[in-house]
Amino acid sequence: MxxxxxxxxxxxxxxxxxxxxxxxxxxxxxxxxxxxxxxxxxxxxxxxxxxxxxxxxxxxxxxxxxxxxxxxxxxxxxxxxxxxxxxxxxxxxxxxxxxxxxxxxxxxxxxxxxxxxxxxxxxxxxxxxxxxxxxxxxxxxxxxxxxxxxxxxxxxxxxxxxxxxxxxxxxxxxxxxxxxxxxxxxxxxxxxxxxxxxxxxxxxxxxxxxxxxxxxxxxxxxxxxxxxxFGNDPEENKNLKPVATLKTVISQIHTVKKGETVGYNRAFKASETTKTATLPVGHADGIKRIFGNRKGWVTVHGKKASIIGNVCMDMIMIDVTSIDCDEGDEVIVFGENPSADELSKVINTIPYELITGVSQRVKRVICRK
Incomplete structure (x- = not known):
């Protein structure tokens, strides 16, 4: 793809x-x-x-x-x-x-x-x-x-x-x-x-x-x-494949020094020098605000990157300190890794709510993998 x-x-x-x-x-x-x-x-x-x-x-x-x-x-x-x-x-x-x-x-x-x-x-x-x-x-x-x-x-x-x-x-x-x-x-x-x-x-x-x-x-x-x-059961989920994959890209990478903060209300404060990436997706696209402050995560090159600070309307920031990545690199919000089922459990909900919540402003791409 x-x-x-x-x-x-x-x-x-x-x-x-x-x-x-x-x-x-x-x-x-x-x-x-x-x-x-x-x-x-x-x-x-x-x-x-x-x-x-x-x-x-x-x-x-x-x-x-x-x-x-x-x-x-x-x-x-x-x-x-x-x-x-x-x-x-x-x-x-x-x-x-x-x-x-x-x-x-x-x-x-x-x-x-x-x-x-x-x-x-x-x-x-x-x-x-x-x-x-x-x-x-x-x-x-x-x-x-x-x-x-x-x-x-x-x-x-x-x-x-x-x-x-x-x-x-x-x-x-x-x-x-x-x-x-x-x-x-x-x-x-x-x-x-x-x-x-x-x-x-x-x-x-x-x-x-x-x-x-x-x-x-x-x-x-x-x-x-x-x-x-989704089969509403971990074993049945193995027999099924998620149809929808929400993808985005890295817009900008920042080096945040110890003591500096990220995002609205200064919700994230760096305890050490931290590399962050900003992504063009937010709660207006279905990424619930509760996923902020390290509750939720995405994957960059297959590696887990926590969402830091508060989720914004159109953006989220992630911690990529330990990930080799550049601006323009692809990010998986949910699909197979992480799955909507995994993420839903983090906030005590069900995958139905996550997958149906993707905003209609997000471009749909039809494919066959």
Whole structure:
């Protein structure tokens, strides 16, 4: 790969393909895959990721909000798109772009059917989300009769799928809770199928579910973080490859004498002569301020360089005293070394937060390593 000459986020489509193939190796041959490309493809590039996933054979895409799906449609992606969190104000956007809403409450179902009937729609696909313990969005078991009555009394909509979201599928200590969720969903879905007289697609598993509960894969699985290189488990991470690598360069090198300070609020004070490098990336690009003052680090020529002083909006300073480097040299903020998983643990968070937090002002570079 060409060395970075500015701050860029490299998106490795070969890594994406490797991750997809690993995850699908866990599935039955007829199980469909829904690729989750919300939040700009988990901070990467949703269009580039989606186009590659189409080639790989994905059956569905999932986005959080309609505008995320519209960007795929504008890129001529015709694959079915599930909108996970629609609102009544976005119904027209969804139907105009041939996307499909997740319906999660009595009021949403009533309002969408009313909208569909007034719009002259027939058998428009909807997806029913059930709350089995995450307590975020979703119908509950008490809604079964209401759902059956409303959907069978109209020709405007048809249930395309039913699904739930597991709360702790990555946590072995929560196995009983996960199995309880799966049991609830099995009972709910069977009752609804019996009442409506046909079988929609069923799906329950996220990435960790695919890896830990393959027996519950039903007709389709939804995978997000796994596609981008993280399995929510150190052992599974070895089988996956980070898709995104955040790179930058050294803008300037300073020699800071003993007693001198670096950055805002003079947060770093040199206890001895120190060589520092300034990088053109900061908290406006997703490098959280908490990484300052030696909590976080980057790598220069494969060597660890601590972030010193406070993270600035557009810059960070690093300690390169023991590293042979020059202005213009490439720096890895996260990728394989260090990984977003390693860095996230430093500040007690998860890689999702780091990779989705990369600012859109950072240039995306699509590559195949």
């Amino acid at each position: 060409q060395k970075a000459t500015e701050t860029v986020l490299e998106i490795d489509l070969n890594a994406l393909a490797q991750n997809y193939r690993y995850l699908t190796s866990k599935l039955d041959k007829d199980t469909r895959v829904m690729g989750v490309v919300k939040a700009f493809g988990y901070g990467s590039d949703s269009v580039a990721v989606a186009k590659e996933l189409v080639i790989l054979g994905v059956s569905y895409f999932a986005v959080a909000y309609p505008d995320e799906g519209i960007s795929l449609r504008k890129a001529s992606i015709e694959t079915s798109i599930l909108v996970l969190h629609p609102l009544p104000a976005t119904f027209k956007k969804i139907t105009d772009s041939c996307m499909e809403p997740a319906i999660y409450s009595r009021s949403m179902l009533t309002q969408f059917i009313d909208f569909a009937e007034k719009s002259g729609l027939t058998d428009f696909p909807i997806h029913l989300k059930f709350n089995t313990g995450l307590n975020r969005l979703g119908f509950i078991a008490d809604d079964i009769d209401f759902i059956a009555e409303k959907t069978t009394a109209t020709f405007s909509v048809k249930i395309k799928s039913m699904f739930t979201h597991l709360a702790a599928s990555e946590d072995a200590a929560e196995k009983d809770f996960t199995e309880s969720q799966l049991g609830q969903f099995k009972d709910i879905s069977e009752k609804i199928i019996n009442k409506i007289g046909y079988k929609p697609l069923l799906h329950t598993l996220n990435t960790s579910g695919v890896l830990n509960y393959p027996e519950a894969q039903y007709d389709m699985v939804r995978t997000g973080i796994g596609l981008y290189g």
